[in-house]
Amino acid sequence: MKALSGALSWTGLLSVLLATMSWSSMVAGAVDGATKRRIEGVFDKDDHTNNWAVLVSTSRFWFNYRHAANTMSMYRTVKRMGIPDSHIILMLADDVACNARNSYPATVYDHPQKTTDLYGDNVEVDYRGYEVTVENFIRLLTGRVSADTPRNKRLLTDDKSNIFIYMTGHGGEDFLKFQDSEEINSYDIADAFQQMWEKQRYREILFVIDTCQANTMFSKFYSPNVLSIGSSAKGENSYSYFHDYDLGVSVIDRFTYYNLEFFEKVDMASKNTMEDLVGVYNVSLLRSHPGVRTDLFGRKLSETYLTDFFGSVQNIELTAEAFPIGQPESK
């Protein structure tokens, strides 16, 4: 072992470690071929490496409290399952928690008993108020944001990202209303997804939508690797669930409530699959027929873990051998 003179900074320590590694690999000879193939196999593995979530509530006004509560339920779920705030884009069209009409300020509840505060103490809303528009949503998805847009308002995905996109609000056949003044239709979202596919901005997308006639919103998708779940079929409404007499509004929608109830029993180490989630939907309780579209999705629902979309699981390969990260240029 060479004697090393003390360097007084961490960069020194790092360079020392790298030197030690490369020195020991030189002494040990070439890395074993099988190990090299195994380690390289990790990089070639066809699996996602990062998870993103885009959660959108498109409704304005106090009486649409439940749409903000829906989105906050998904936010809570996704954070509990491990996706950090830096990988969540939360879009709330109106401020419901600190609204002057809210007799419980800084809270959003999903149940009249007010057992769970969905807003909590640690929430980061990326697009709020008037910023939640169709144009901003499509720009976010396709990445065509203005140069000044800060990092937390950009969807910085790559070709190995799994994205969970959740939308809620008032909708109809092939459209979703944004802020009571404009609409996005299913063709727009389908084209945005196709642009994302062409620019390699996702590996798989889970698209969940809770609006009236939600299943029509994903009927026009044509890009690969998109799994869609909607709360109601064409011609059906999606219904709200609890009415809170303190707040004076309905606090959650049925579809999202049953999703939340399922996820409250699940944690980030869960091996549950998407089939378990879809199996929970009960048509008589939901009062609508939720739809699942799997023809564009490459895998079977029973083989797709919940944490593939809702969690942020890192696959780690542990090895005791040294592996050269890059060969130094020999001049």
Added chain:
Amino acid sequence: MRTQFPCARLTSAAAVAAVAVAMLVAPVLGLDPPSSVAAPNESFSEDLFLRPLADGKVLLHFEFEFQRRHDEANSTQHHYHLFPRQIGEIALRYDVDELHLSFTQGNWRERQWGYPPVNSQGVGAEARARIRGSDDHIAAQWTGLTNALSGVFCASLNFIDDTNTVVPQMVFAESQKSGRAGVLRQGYLPRESVCTENLTPWIKQLPCQSRSGIGALLNPHRLYNMHFHSMSMSLESVDLSDSGKPGASALRYTQQLSVVLDPRAFGLEDNWSLSELMDTHVPHACPVADRSTVRVLASPGSGLDVKPKASSKTSLAGLDMHVFDMLKQKGKAPADIELRFNTPKLSAGSSVDPIQPAVAVHRFVTGHGGSSGGVETTLTNRGDKPVDILYLDSLPWYLRLYSHTLEITAQKTDDGLEPASAELGMPVKLTPSASLFTPAIDRGRPATMELALTLPAHSRTTLRYSFDKGFLKYTEHPPDANRGFNVGPAIVSYASTAASDQTSGKDHGYQPRPLACAIKETLHGESSSSAQCTVRVYSELFLANMPTPDFSMPYNVITFTCTILALFFGRIFNLLTRDFAVLDPVKKTSEKNEVSVD
């Protein structure tokens, strides 16, 4: 072997593992571990001022201050230890000399509550920055700065553009010290709300966040259940005269949060403690703070018992100040501060603060209808001496301000409120000693009016002007168009001196002083007589109701036109262009007979 680690857990586990490895490996290789004490050129202090108000509510003012000396030797390396790196890098990147950002909700009721603890009480979001460079450069940097701040504080500050940016020349000029270049820009968003998502990144900038120290008292469920809330941050360069080196400068970053809470809303009556009020545990001092205090301000003779015994008892702006030094409680269980009110319960809203602010501003919109209106501002000077004020008012471009309709009249009053009686004299027309009008450009910039006025002693000055409502394109209306547009406040600024603060003509036995000035002086160890402090008073907002178009008209026109085309155009076209000929029935039967004969 394939292991699955959740992302969130990996970071903290990895950090612990990395530190452990470093600690073990470093001595072996003969390296020193990195320094774990605070960098000598940075300091942090935290203070909480608690003041029960005259109408039974409570004012809490949190103040967190970072100071970072400029390291001349190391000016290219920017190593941040306690100072939040986000803010340092934003200031560096956008050539910012001075930055101020505040989020406020609720009106400051100056009659009941006295002087506010902060200088910006304007509802909504206010961003002010002094940027160096040429005009084009400043415009680009301003856009970049507002976008960057919107990302940091989770607010829609990116809506600040030319139509709501004002370049005040007179009002904020006192901060333009000699040698400091840069143009001050102020962007105002009166409709911006403030909620937990703004508090979350603000708390994350504190070194101890909400885990220990005064920051542990920041419970959003209490902070937003309030009558007034103002959360601000300001960044400025200060000259340190006590550093031993003449002209040594430092960067000071101050985070302030002021709230007015009503303990009765939380079920607390005459006897409550700080942890009960904020619904948190009693905090220890933040370990990296140089100073960590809780100060209770009580009006003398108000019958307030404060337990436990304070570390020191002094006075601040005429109020008794009980100082609790949290750093002295290291190693012991921190003591909860209890307040007991011995005076009978006060009915809400009936009481008035004994120290009324010297200058008060209230602004209202007048007129009715969708074509025109007016603005009326009442400036009250309760002081014994005339006060020189600077008045800044701006209207968005669609409220077309007529500067020739500006009228300023002053009326002497008994205490600034009572209607004038005959012996007080007739209203007097006031002329501003300096005025600066910047007319609006449609969709380009707002109209700005800056006036320098001298308000007579014990008077109420009324400032009136008219405006016409312009016409907005239907795409320029917000989604909730029927609400109208919030219009930002008028700002009055004046220098607070001993003479100007005297308000009742009689000697109280103490020197009334604006609370914001007093707090600043006591925290920085300046004496009140020498320092001149600028006080700013913000008026209320108003809602301008613009005539809204019928947003369903484009749909109506399309449907109507298509119906006409489909149903009527075809038929009319056929009627007009087809030629109708009558067939002769007789000729036809004879032809038929001829055929059948064969």
